[in-house]
Amino acid sequence: MERGNSGQSVHCHYQQERGAWIAYGKSAYALQHIVRDAGLHTLDRYSTEMNMACVMVGSNTLDKVCCHAEVEKHEDYLCINYATTFSNEEYVGWVELVKSASAKKNNRWVQTVVSDIIADEQHIKDGMSAIARYLKRAADIIFSLVAIILFAPLILITYILVRAEDGGPAIYKQERVGRFGRPFHIYKFRSMRIDAERDGPQLSHGGAERDNRLTKIGKFIRAHHLDELPQLWNVLRGDMTFIGPRPERRYYIEQIMEYDKRYTLLYQIRPGVTSYATLYNGYTDTMEKMLRRLELDLYYLENRSSWLDIKILWNTFSAIVFGNKF
Known part of the structure; x- marks a missing residue:
């Protein structure tokens, strides 16, 4: 650790040009004093919405530090210079690839990650207020519990039908990228053949319901969106x-990022079962549609509200009930 008139700096053995520095783990406690001296903010003070990003394996919530950084690139190490002021109003932009580095302080190793910061002119802030976000999460918990109980017979019947058709697993899980760029497993009723992606990830062959990899039961549950029940x-x-940008696989995110780096802005919020983009862009089976979906997702991010969520949920429900395709 080095001190200077412009703030503090940490040397990390990693290559990255610009970013934000986040330390987490019990060893991060050693850096709390430095952060306070610099007038910066710990992550829990900075944004309670980001606390879950610092829950490590074993569900142990540990000390954490978060601050903006301007990075100087060196041949064999990374020098991160911290400013002496830090704005509470700004939000750290997350990248889809989060990398690890290490910094040593007082004989204690501090695990860190370095991520890109989205340029101010490109940054889009979450349009939903903090209170509305808390209410949204509470509604998610209540309504998902009610829905699981209410649709339990339908879930059981669908499970039996999918399982009986070809003897394969009824439910499959697939890794997607979610909030804060963290991977998670999404669950769905299997609508395709077991070997549908034996040659790697593939977009739909001919559309959501005309894909020749769909099973007979799969066509039905896909058409009525029953595959989403899990x-x-x-x-x-x-x-x-319930309402948010649809989660994508890292394989396709990397392709989207080649055209539009703003995809990482979506990491500010949880992905959804249905979305504004799903209603108005339909099933994304081409890169052009993926980029169009991104534009609609960014519009939702900037303008989302409880009222907009209600409208999206109602329009989704109406489309399913009346057989409108999306």
Whole structure:
């Protein structure tokens, strides 16, 4: 650790040009004093919405530090310079690839991650107030519990039908990227053949319901969106919400990022079972549609509110009941 007139700096053995520095783990406690001296903020003071990003394996909530950084690139180490002021109003932009580095202070190792900061002119803040976000999460818990109980017979019947058709697993899990860029497993009723992606990730062949990899039962549950029912568990767990951008696989995120780096802005909020983009962009089976979906998701991020969520939920329900395709 080095001190200077412009703040503090930490040397990490890692290559990254710009970013924010986040330390977490019990060893991060050693850095709390430095952060306070610099007039910075700990993560829990900075944003309670980001606390869950610092829960490590074993569900142990530990001390954490978060601050903006301007980075100088060196041949064999990373020098992160901290400013002496830090704005509570700003929000750290997260990248889809989070990397690890190490910094040593007082004979204690501090695990850190370094992530890109989205440029101010590109940054889009969450349009929903803090109170509305808390109410939204409470509603997610209540309604997901009610829905699991209410739809239990339908879930059981669907499980039996999918399982009986070809003897394969009825429910499959797939890794998606969620809030804060953290991976999670999404659950769905299997609508395709077991070997549907034996050659790797693939977009739909001919559309959501015309894909030749769909099973007979799969076509029906896909058409009526019954394959999404297991995601009620994701909502209850907090991986997802009812309304939010649809979660994507890292494989496709990397492709989207080649065209539009703003995808990482979506990491501010939980992904959803249904979304504004799903209603108005339909099933995304091409890169063009993926980029269009991103634009709609960013619009939702900036303008989301409880009222907008209610409208999206109602329109989704109406589309399913009346057989409108989306």
